Amino acid sequence: MQIFGSIGWVLGYILWGAYYVFKNFGIAIVVFTIIVKAALFPFSLKQQKSMAGNARMQKKQQELREKYGNNREKLNEEMNKLYEKEGVKPMGGCLTTIIPMIILLGIFYAVAYPLTNTLHIDGSKVSEALAFANSIPGYTHSVGNATYQEVSLLRIFPQIQGYLGDVFNASEMASINDFAGGFTIFGNVDLLIVPSQQGFWSWYLLFPVFCFLSNVGSSFIMQKVNSQNQAMQQQGCMKVMIYVLPLFSAWIAYSVPAAMSFYWIMSALISLIQSVVTAKLFSPAHVTANNEARHVALLFEQEAKVPAIYAPRKSVQGDATNASKKKKKK
Numbered sequence: 001m002q003i004f005g006s007i008g009w010v011l012g013y014i015l016w017g018a019y020y021v022f023k024n025f026g027i028a029i030v031v032f033t034i035i036v037k038a039a040l041f042p043f044s045l046k047q048q049k050s051m052a053g054n055a056r057m058q059k060k061q062q063e064l065r066e067k068y069g070n071n072r073e074k075l076n077e078e079m080n081k082l083y084e085k086e087g088v089k090p091m092g093g094c095l096t097t098i099i100p101m102i103i104l105l106g107i108f109y110a111v112a113y114p115l116t117n118t119l120h121i122d123g124s125k126v127s128e129a130l131a132f133a134n135s136i137p138g139y140t141h142s143v144g145n146a147t148y149q150e151v152s153l154l155r156i157f158p159q160i161q162g163y164l165g166d167v168f169n170a171s172e173m174a175s176i177n178d179f180a181g182g183f184t185i186f187g188n189v190d191l192l193i194v195p196s197q198q199g200f201w202s203w204y205l206l207f208p209v210f211c212f213l214s215n216v217g218s219s220f221i222m223q224k225v226n227s228q229n230q231a232m233q234q235q236g237c238m239k240v241m242i243y244v245l246p247l248f249s250a251w252i253a254y255s256v257p258a259a260m261s262f263y264w265i266m267s268a269l270i271s272l273i274q275s276v277v278t279a280k281l282f283s284p285a286h287v288t289a290n291n292e293a294r295h296v297a298l299l300f301e302q303e304a305k306v307p308a309i310y311a312p313r314k315s316v317q318g319d320a321t322n323a324s325k326k327k328k329k330k
Contacts, residue, residue: 003102004105004108005113005117006106006112007102007109008106008110008112008113009116009120010038010106010237011109011110011117011121012119012120015058016109018031018032018119019182021138023182024150025185025259026186026191027098027258028109029263030266032110033108033263035109037270037274040103041097041274041278044275045200048313060082060200061079062269064079064082067271079165082202096192097170099150108263111147112147112259113150114150114151115129115154115176116150118179119172121168121172121175121176128167129153129164129167129168130150130153132163132164132167133149133152133153133160136156136160147256148260151257152194152257154180154192155257156194159265160274161173161176161177169210169326183259191257191259192258193257194256194257194258195208195253195255207262207265208250208253208261210261211246211248211261211264211268213248214265214269214272215246215264215268216243216246217272218268235281
């Protein structure tokens, strides 16, 4: 987990920069997510191209399996030739999936640990403040989830800051107070509130509900968008995961500060928009058309490089005259 914390510490500077400009954590989350997604866009493009390339070759791969199914060595050899001919790397999508996943986990750490990774306050000071907060009767129960203690600490910081004068210096106290005051969105919605503590009929219940709907909606829409790519079709137990993972996320969102579920909702929506754009621009049909166009252009280019050979021909009239002269000689 240390690597994700380190990435979150670096990305926290972007989040703090967005907050410094807009003075609102909700807007900062949206801007922060867009910036990071834009930085990861080249990886998304490569991943989509790889998926489209694999989808485009499925028919040819199936033909090779039917032809060389009993000869594993020959099948692998022909498969490699096919990959080389089509310009597709069979493992090309792995790296472009792993790197964004590591970055996305780093983003989570930037949001979940705002004191250490966004404000960049010394971790030992934050631990000392959390230890004091945990000694307050009833506080541990109000946190909901120990992973998000830093977010919960921001909520009660204005009430306990008088006891933390020996922990944080004046500059740090001012930064934390300023940061804690910027978690209100839509007028009076406090992102530091834990939905489970507000009762079942609270408006804060919308956060886990929207968290569930955004994830399920994204899964269905992406399945529709990538319908040409059989590798993306959800079958069997994968269909269950469309509901299980969002339900799990909704349950977590119900028991942690709303700031986290707001981040998950924004991230899901922005990821959906990005995925729809890349899927439309780099669908299997689009990639195939581009490859064919490049192939034709390459043939024209190679043809143009072939030197022209001048071979003068005699005119038809000249040929007839010469033939007549030969007859007379005979």
